[in-house]
Amino acid sequence: MDRTDESLIALRRILRATEQFGRELAQASGLTAAQFRVLQLVAEKGSITAKEISVRMGITQATVTSLVDKLVSQGMVLREKSDRDRRQTNIGLTERGAHAIDEAPDALQQRYVRAFEALKDWEQAQVVASLERVAAMLDADDIDASPVLDIGDIRGRH
Amino acid sequence: MDRTDESLIALRRILRATEQFGRELAQASGLTAAQFRVLQLVAEKGSITAKEISVRMGITQATVTSLVDKLVSQGMVLREKSDRDRRQTNIGLTERGAHAIDEAPDALQQRYVRAFEALKDWEQAQVVASLERVAAMLDADDIDASPVLDIGDIRGRH
DNA sequence: TTAAATACTTTGCCAATCGAAGCACCGAAG
DNA sequence: CTTCGGTGCTTCGATTGGCAAAGTATTTAA
Numbered sequence: 001m002d003r004t005d006e007s008l009i010a011l012r013r014i015l016r017a018t019e020q021f022g023r024e025l026a027q028a029s030g031l032t033a034a035q036f037r038v039l040q041l042v043a044e045k046g047s048i049t050a051k052e053i054s055v056r057m058g059i060t061q062a063t064v065t066s067l068v069d070k071l072v073s074q075g076m077v078l079r080e081k082s083d084r085d086r087r088q089t090n091i092g093l094t095e096r097g098a099h100a101i102d103e104a105p106d107a108l109q110q111r112y113v114r115a116f117e118a119l120k121d122w123e124q125a126q127v128v129a130s131l132e133r134v135a136a137m138l139d140a141d142d143i144d145a146s147p148v149l150d151i152g153d154i155r156g157r158h
Numbered sequence: 159m160d161r162t163d164e165s166l167i168a169l170r171r172i173l174r175a176t177e178q179f180g181r182e183l184a185q186a187s188g189l190t191a192a193q194f195r196v197l198q199l200v201a202e203k204g205s206i207t208a209k210e211i212s213v214r215m216g217i218t219q220a221t222v223t224s225l226v227d228k229l230v231s232q233g234m235v236l237r238e239k240s241d242r243d244r245r246q247t248n249i250g251l252t253e254r255g256a257h258a259i260d261e262a263p264d265a266l267q268q269r270y271v272r273a274f275e276a277l278k279d280w281e282q283a284q285v286v287a288s289l290e291r292v293a294a295m296l297d298a299d300d301i302d303a304s305p306v307l308d309i310g311d312i313r314g315r316h
Numbered sequence: 317t318t319a320a321a322t323a324c325t326t327t328g329c330c331a332a333t334c335g336a337a338g339c340a341c342c343g344a345a346g
Numbered sequence: 347c348t349t350c351g352g353t354g355c356t357t358c359g360a361t362t363g364g365c366a367a368a369g370t371a372t373t374t375a376a
Contacts, residue, residue: 003274003282003283003286004271004274004275004282006286006290007274007282007285007286007289008270008271010286010289010290010292010293011172011176011289013290013293013296014169014172014289014292014293014296015173015176017293017296018169018173018296032361032362032363033363034362034363034364035362035363049323049324050323050324050325051322051323051324058177059363059364059365060364060365060366061323061324061325062324062325062326062327062364062365062366062367063363063364063365064324065324065325065326066325066362066363066364067362067363069325070362082323085322085323085372085373086323086371086372086373087322087323087324087371087372087373088322088323088324088372089323089324089325111295111296112166112295112296113162113166115295116161116162116165116295117162119291123291124161124162124165125161126284126287126288127165127288127291127292128161128164128165128168129284129288130284130285130287130288130289131165131168131169131172131288131289131292132164132168132171133277133281133285134168134172134285134289135168135171135172135175136273137269137270137273137274138171138172138175138176138269138270190331190332192331192332192333193331207354207355208354208355208356209353209354209355217332217333217334218333218334218335219354219355219356220333220334220335220336220355220356220357220358221332221333221334222355223355223356223357224331224332224333224356225331225332227356228331243341243342243353243354244340244341244342245340245341245342245353245354245355246341246353246354246355247354247355247356
């Protein structure tokens with residue numbers, strides 16, 4: 001088996017583990033993975049528009065609306081019309097939301113974080129470099145958006 | 159920002175790109191990502207039971223049934239009662255299924271594969287090593303849950 | 317002032333997934 | 347041979363995430 005296959009297999013393992021991760025998170029926090037990601041974005045920016053969430057997550061606004069609905073009904077975030085532009089809705093974190101962020105992820109990432117931090121310094125550096133490299137190789141957006149000519153030309157219909 | 163965060167961010171990028179990947183695959187092949195994974199398992203083993211699919215994919219049998227239903231209705235696979243144990247259903251690949259496997263994935267992995275193969279030898283080695291390491295760190299989770307025997311019982315509430 | 321663009325919501329749809337309940341079948345214990 | 351608990355699968359009813367299209371405000375350009 002060649003290296004390419006090995007790398008694909010490892011990738012698949014990563015994906016699989018992560019899916020599982022997400023399901024456990026759902027269990028543990030009462031939030032689903034998608035809802036949690038929204039919550040993280042809100043927390044990260046303090047206040048954020050639906051539009052920006054949709055762009056950052058790569059989903060449509062309609063979907064954002066429905067995710068935010070769920071978070072609102074759980075009291076995790078709240079909507080507020082923007083004053084600057086009254087078409088916009090700013091989504092902000094509540095106490096509960098902040099609390100959920102603090103609690104939930106910890107349990108989930110802990111294992112990975114611990115293992116990662118147990119690596120030697122140069123090992124960590126190597127892992128980060130490799131992950132970033134892989135991310136770049138996979139990231140279609142990069143390629144679409146970049147002026148690079150040699151890749152992806154044949155792909156056609158998008 | 160510390161290395162741990164960097165690695166988590168890169169991981170997230172990988173996941174996101176992969177989701178996108180899946181959606182493109184759905185577009186290109188008429189199969190969804192989940193259906194495609196089932197198809198791959200069938201192809202890999204030649205003939206496989208629903209149970210085994212559910213274990214390998216980490217989903218319930220109910221879900222497998224519905225995925226296989228869709229593949230059957232598209233003529234990609236077929237069901238056959240096992241002779242050895244008539245409770246079991248063996249799921250086998252059709253011509254069309256085999257064909258779909260040959261066609262679809264290629265177009266999709268191409269981007270990654272090309273980029274990967276463009277790396278220098280030592281870079282490839284490093285990427286593979288890092289991915290495997292990360293997979294192992296994430297999988298640790300599985301190890302808790304996966305003594306295949308007790309799965310689904312101990313974990314209880316799902 | 318009016319028309320086009322933008323930000324969001326609503327509606328109606330589909331896929332993936334689950335748990336619970338049901339059916340068929342196997343194997344072991346009588 | 348009959349009965350009964352476990353196993354493999356399907357059915358049913360929900361929920362979530364996701365999308366596209368149409369609708370509602372609101373801003374901006376003409």
